[in-house]
Amino acid sequence: MAYAILFDSTKCVGCKSCESACAEKWNNPYDDKIAAEEKLSAHKLTTIQTKGEKYVRRMCMHCLEPACVSACPVGALQKTPQGPVVYDADKCMGCRYCMTACAFGAPTYEWQARAPKVAKCNMCIERQTAGKPTACTEACPNEATMCGDRDAMIALARKRMAENPTGYNPKIYGMDEVGGTSVLMISDVPLESLGMPANLPTEALPGLTWRALETIPSVVSVGSVLLSGIYWFTHRRAEVAKAERSSL
Amino acid sequence: MTTIALPRNGFLARLTFWKVVFWALMAAGLYATFVRFYYGLGAVSNLSDAFPWGIWIGFDVLCGVGLAAGGFTLVAVVHIFNIERYKPILRPAVLTAFLGYLLVIFALMFDLGRPDRIWHPLIMWNPHSVMFEVGWCVTLYTTVLFLEFSPAVFEKLHWKAPLKAFRMISVPLMIAGVILSTLHQSSLGSLFLLVPHKLDKLWYTPYQPVFFYVSAIGVGLAMTIFESWHSSKAFKRQLEAPLLASLASVLAVVQTTYFAMRLMDLQNRHAWGLLTENRPETALFLLELALIALPLPFLFQKRVQSNPRLLYWAALCVIFGFITNRLNVSVTGIERASGVTYIPKWTEIAVTLAILALGFALFRLAARHLPVFEEPEDTEEPKAYSQNRIGLKVA
Numbered sequence: 001m002a003y004a005i006l007f008d009s010t011k012c013v014g015c016k017s018c019e020s021a022c023a024e025k026w027n028n029p030y031d032d033k034i035a036a037e038e039k040l041s042a043h044k045l046t047t048i049q050t051k052g053e054k055y056v057r058r059m060c061m062h063c064l065e066p067a068c069v070s071a072c073p074v075g076a077l078q079k080t081p082q083g084p085v086v087y088d089a090d091k092c093m094g095c096r097y098c099m100t101a102c103a104f105g106a107p108t109y110e111w112q113a114r115a116p117k118v119a120k121c122n123m124c125i126e127r128q129t130a131g132k133p134t135a136c137t138e139a140c141p142n143e144a145t146m147c148g149d150r151d152a153m154i155a156l157a158r159k160r161m162a163e164n165p166t167g168y169n170p171k172i173y174g175m176d177e178v179g180g181t182s183v184l185m186i187s188d189v190p191l192e193s194l195g196m197p198a199n200l201p202t203e204a205l206p207g208l209t210w211r212a213l214e215t216i217p218s219v220v221s222v223g224s225v226l227l228s229g230i231y232w233f234t235h236r237r238a239e240v241a242k243a244e245r246s247s248l
Numbered sequence: 249m250t251t252i253a254l255p256r257n258g259f260l261a262r263l264t265f266w267k268v269v270f271w272a273l274m275a276a277g278l279y280a281t282f283v284r285f286y287y288g289l290g291a292v293s294n295l296s297d298a299f300p301w302g303i304w305i306g307f308d309v310l311c312g313v314g315l316a317a318g319g320f321t322l323v324a325v326v327h328i329f330n331i332e333r334y335k336p337i338l339r340p341a342v343l344t345a346f347l348g349y350l351l352v353i354f355a356l357m358f359d360l361g362r363p364d365r366i367w368h369p370l371i372m373w374n375p376h377s378v379m380f381e382v383g384w385c386v387t388l389y390t391t392v393l394f395l396e397f398s399p400a401v402f403e404k405l406h407w408k409a410p411l412k413a414f415r416m417i418s419v420p421l422m423i424a425g426v427i428l429s430t431l432h433q434s435s436l437g438s439l440f441l442l443v444p445h446k447l448d449k450l451w452y453t454p455y456q457p458v459f460f461y462v463s464a465i466g467v468g469l470a471m472t473i474f475e476s477w478h479s480s481k482a483f484k485r486q487l488e489a490p491l492l493a494s495l496a497s498v499l500a501v502v503q504t505t506y507f508a509m510r511l512m513d514l515q516n517r518h519a520w521g522l523l524t525e526n527r528p529e530t531a532l533f534l535l536e537l538a539l540i541a542l543p544l545p546f547l548f549q550k551r552v553q554s555n556p557r558l559l560y561w562a563a564l565c566v567i568f569g570f571i572t573n574r575l576n577v578s579v580t581g582i583e584r585a586s587g588v589t590y591i592p593k594w595t596e597i598a599v600t601l602a603i604l605a606l607g608f609a610l611f612r613l614a615a616r617h618l619p620v621f622e623e624p625e626d627t628e629e630p631k632a633y634s635q636n637r638i639g640l641k642v643a
Contacts, residue, residue: 041297067442073379074365074372093368094361097379099300100582103445108297109361111290116361178445197445205442209378212438212457216381216431223427227328231419234330 002182003083003128004062004150005137006157009187009194010167011144012055014048021139022046025124042110042119046136049195054187056194057145059136060085060106060121061174062182063204068098068107070206076118077107083150083182084123092118103178103197103205123147123182150182157186179204270605277602280595284358292595299582299590306578308355308600310436311571312348313386314460317468318475319345319393320429327422334495336488339400339620340479341472343611346393349386351607358599378438385432392425400618434461440577448581450522450533453513456577462506463570469499470566475611477560482612485621493553496562500547503566507540529584532576539569 016035023030028043038049046059062085069077069085076091077098087107094116098107110116124134128147132138137147146156154172161168173191174181177200185191192198284292295302318341325331326338357363369383395414402411437460440447453459473492480487514520523530543562546552552559583590614620 070374070376071379071442072374073369073377073383075374075377076372091365091368091372092362093365094363095359095379096300096361097377097439099297100446101442105298109289109300111295111297112288114286114288116288200445205444206376208441208444208454209438210376211454212435212441213376213378213381219430220427223430224423227324227423227426231328231330231423234328238330 002081002150003123003125003147004153004182004184005059005123005134006146006148006153007057007183007185008144008146008157008160009054009056009185009191011142012048012057013142013144014050014055015141016048017139017141018046018057018136018145019044019048021135022121025135026119040105040108042108042117045108045119045121051194054189054194056185056187056191056196058104059183060123061104061177062121062123063178064180064182065178065204065206067101067103067178067205070209071097071101073097080125082125082129084125084128085120086122086125087118087120089117094118101205103200150184153184157184160186176202178202270609273598273602273605276598277605280598280602281358283595284599289361292593292599294590294593294596296588296590298586298588301578301582302590303575303579303592303596303600304355304359306575307571308603309352309359310574310578312352312355313433313436314464314467314570314574315471315567316345316348316352317429317433317464318472319348319396319468320389320426321465321468322472323396323422324426327418328426334491336621337472337476337491337495339397340475340615341468342393342396343400343614343620344471344475346390346397347607347610347614349390349393351603352386353390354606355600355603378435378442382432382435382439385428385435389425389428389432392421392428395421396425400620403619404617429464430461433464434458436460437577443582446582446585447577448529448584449519450529451577451581453517455509455513459506459509459513459573462502462509463573466499466502466506467567467570469495469502470563470570473499473559473563474567477556477563479615479621483615483621487556489554489556492556492559493550496547496553496559499563499566500544503540503547504544507537507544510537510540529576529581532572532580536569536572536576539565539572542569 019035020030022028022045023034023043026045028045034044037044038047040047040058046057049056049058062083063079066077066079066085069079071077072092073095074091074093076088077085078088079085094109096107096109096118098118099105099109107118107120109118124132124136127134134145134147137145140146146153148156154175157172161170167188168186169188169190171190173185173187173196174183177197179202185196187194280292289295293302293304322334322338322341326334353366356366360366369380370387374380395417399411399414402408402414434457437456437458440452440456441454444452473495476488476492479485514523523534543565546558546562552562579590
């Protein structure tokens with residue numbers, strides 16, 4: 001069982017109930033002004049963005065192999081076996097490499113705080129493990145946001161597409177993007193045209209840095225042997241030259 | 249502070265001018281420090297959720313670490329390759345590196361959201377994180393630099409025992425220093441391997457770690473020339489002209505290699521077409537390549553190598569090319585994908601300049617009171633012999 005969220009843009013009416021439910025869960029302020037911000041921030045962990053007549057939901061995508069988790073030097077971000085990517089504020093030192101690394105701009109920062117923390121959606125892991133849906137799913141009046149097992153969410157997306165083939169763009173956003181995400185999105189147009197990042201590699205991002213990191217043992221072992229060898233050679237040569245000179 | 253001889257006209261006036269500049273920068277920096285720690289990162293900087301890294305990472309950290317690369321380069325040349333004639337410029341290079349790393353860590357205290365937790369990576373591991381590796385290497389290498397510079401302090405205090413102890417561990421220490429530098433100089437480039445979706449196509453390359461490493465060696469040598477020139481002026485010393493000339497030919501080879509690699513990378517990625525696109529990024533990329541290429545024909549000429557002033561300008565060109573590259577990779581190359589325009593707030597610049605000024609002041613202080621420019625006590629090789637070796641021509 002790996003939790004996932006399915007967002008169906010064709011069913012979203014832009015009521016922003018998900019936003020207010022999310023704010024309530026995190027004890028964040030929420031009013032008309034914040035509703036109008038339409039931008040993720042430390043006090044707004046999900047947002048509905050109005051794109052003409054359509055709506056798209058932004059939040060942490062809970063990547064299957066998250067760049068932020070690999071980036072974090074202290075392991076403050078973890079991909080749980082259940083699916084959500086969670087954050088441990090007590091470890092975080094605030095380097096913000098996770099923010100640089102994220103392809104979706106999901107981690108946000110408490111820029112005004114004296115002891116700031118990263119803020120991001122945790123897919124209501126505490127609610128889900130208790131058998132409850134995420135706060136946003138529960139609040140959604142129109143089944144635009146659904147949650148459940150990832151395979152079940154993919155099946156649900158396919159079912160909706162099959163029932164209404166002309167009403168959907170056949171691609172599920174999040175199936176393959178950066179190796180796949182636990183938040184999946186469908187719409188009648190490509191999600192990229194609603195502002196979701198385009199041209200993302202289908203390869204998971206952590207592999208890109210791991211390829212460099214995994215050479216470290218060789219650099220260290222070959223490097224120390226090589227440098228010791230050079231040291232020995234150059235100093236031996238100098239000694240020999242010295243001995244030859246003194247024996248003259 | 250006024251004990252230096254003042255033989256030349258205007259020197260006193262200039263000194264006072266720089267003092268005024270120094271204290272003005274300190275005052276501005278102090279104010280910015282107050283804003284940073286009282287009101288937070290949001291108040292002191294123009295950083296945002298869309299643009300989380302600015303000049304404190306791009307300049308203070310990335311350039312700071314690179315500009316301090318002269319330390320490990322010269323340690324390798326003098327002690328591991330045993331090219332003794334470079335010894336007179338070794339200690340200033342190690343001092344520059346040591347101060348450089350201290351200031352990088354100091355600058356990080358401003359950039360980190362929770363500087364009180366800077367030690368966390370030492371106990372909370374994530375070996376999959378490049379940042380984790382950089383954290384460890386920088387910590388270990390700063391310790392190595394501290395030890396490598398410590399003989400200057402021991403000599404000043406006439407402490408024989410620790411000097412002897414140092415000599416016992418010096419070889420493995422120096423080898424460790426070179427390896428640690430290799431690792432983190434390149435890893436600063438690896439940081440950006442994670443962001444193919446953000447870093448502009450002009451700069452995103454799987455060879456980023458290699459480029460960061462090679463360019464660090466180049467700029468380390470250039471900084472050695474730069475700093476020899478300035479300290480010879482400031483301390484009224486003879487410039488080590490023949491030494492710098494041969495250093496210049498090494499620099500020429502390193503920079504030519506670097507330049508060729510950059511072009512081969514464009515070829516590999518079939519990226520030449522990007523250079524015809526009319527974007528500000530193209531101009532910045534070309535500026536970077538131009539600053540690498542421009543000094544090359546000069547650095548190879550004997551005439552330039554033996555002309556300290558021209559050599560100084562060539563080194564400056566290398567340094568500016570390096571700074572342009574690091575800022576492009578970490579700041580300007582990220583701007584388009586981030587969707588926002590980042591221009592550092594004046595308080596960000598104030599902190600950066602104050603730290604830079606602090607670096608110059610600390611170097612001056614150390615050079616005045618410690619045996620930095622004197623021959624170290626432990627020169628075992630007879631003079632005649634090391635002179636002989638020059639005949640072998642290093643580069």
